[in-house]
Amino acid sequence: MLFFFYGPDSFRVKRKVDAIIAGYKAKHKSGMNFRYFDFSQTGELDELKNFLGAFSMFQEKKLAVVENIFEADEDILAGFAEYLKKEGVFKTAESFLVVPQLLELNNDKKKKQKYSIKEGGAKNLFSLLTSKESQSEEFEFISGAKLEQWIKKEVERIGGKIDLNAARKLIEFAGADLWRLQNEIGKLAAYKNGEAITEGDIEEMVESKIETDIFKMIDALAARNKILAFKHLHRHLARGESEIYILTMLAYQFRNLILVKSEVEKGSQFGALAKKIKMHPFVLRKTFDQSKNFSFAALENIYEKLMETDIAVKSGRLESQAALDLLVAEIAG
Incomplete structure (x- = not known):
């Protein structure tokens, strides 16, 4: 029987594979009929065939975990596909073949495919592994x-x-x-x-993730660096973060900027802000520094645009990624 677990979520793919291995080891104690195969190394296809084809002295079912399958050469990919079809691996109850594969989301809008998979053997094998004969499960990013x-x-x-x-x-x-x-x-x-x-x-x-992510985008927006702002935005999207999540984080930080700027314009010094505003110390320091790059009126205007975009996306009036692109372009000027 073949199991194919794939997608960009490395955590859930690994946890699924680990659960299968743990379940197998609980039933089959010898450990002699379980092996990993790394197809980025040479000779692994022949080793896999020998392992699955050999007689088991312990009357145990075999478990083979094949990693890095799409890193193999074209002839190995074709040979593996042929082996799966001919040897009845999909249907046999005598062995388990587990193929986990991490995949990157395709960012090329000209291509319709969801994942970045090379043409040729890799693409053909992916189609076979996700066919009805295989026990396949996709692990997308969750939000x-x-x-x-x-x-x-x-x-x-x-x-x-x-x-x-x-x-x-x-x-x-x-x-x-x-x-x-x-x-x-x-x-x-x-x-x-x-x-x-x-x-x-x-x-x-918990140290705020804004340190390395949203702050960088806001710095680019403040500098009117449209190219850099788009680069940070699409880096978020490539990691699988939803457009709603990004909007929420931007709104969260611009709300912080408004709170801090309001106090600063009232004459508050940085040392007094911590007592007035409940905020993570790092976030407070970074927000205080960033607030110098915006007028209070500009912050209110940006926050209003964020709220309008949020409503437009959630109501379906605007497609989410297009809405974010328009928002960033408008703020960065």
Whole structure:
């Protein structure tokens, strides 16, 4: 039987493969009939054939995990496809062949395909692996309500508690990267020791992802550097972050800028801001510095545009990516 797990979400692909391996090892104790094969190395197709074709002394089913399949040469890709068709790997109950494959989203709008897959053997093999004969499962990036539920379940899985408001706050601070979220969840759950994780805990313990992402885009917008602003925007999209998420993060930070600018124009110095505005220390410092690049009227105007764009996207009046492109172009001038 063949399982093909693919997509850009490396965390969930790995967790799925790890679950299959753990289940297999629980039933088949010898460990003699489980192997990894790395198709970026030479000779792995022949090794795989020999492994699956050899007689098992322990009367156990075999498990082979094939990695980096699309990094193989054209002749290996063709040979692997032919082997799958001829040897009945899709249907056999005597062995399990697991093929995990991370794929990058295609950013070339001229091409209709979803993923960046080379023409020829790789593309043909992908079609075969995602056919009805294969047990295939796609792992796309998750966002919105699905991401919030994932966080809630992940916290509960390790014995913790968190409500949806705190889950949303964690997304604001850590983003949608499941590897980082798992790490932050582990730290928060250990700190709370069975008690519910709160928004305050997240503000205190999690370093804001805005440090490396949204701040850079806003710096480019403030400098009226349209090319750099678009570069940062499309880097977010290439990582699988939804347009709604990006809009939310931009609105979050421009709201912070308005709060800080308002206090500064009233005469507040940086040292006094922390007492007046509840904000992560790093975010406060960066926001204070960025506020010098905007007038209060400009910030209000940008925030109004963000709200209008948000409504237009959610109501369906504008396509989400086109709306973001227009917004960035308008702000950067």
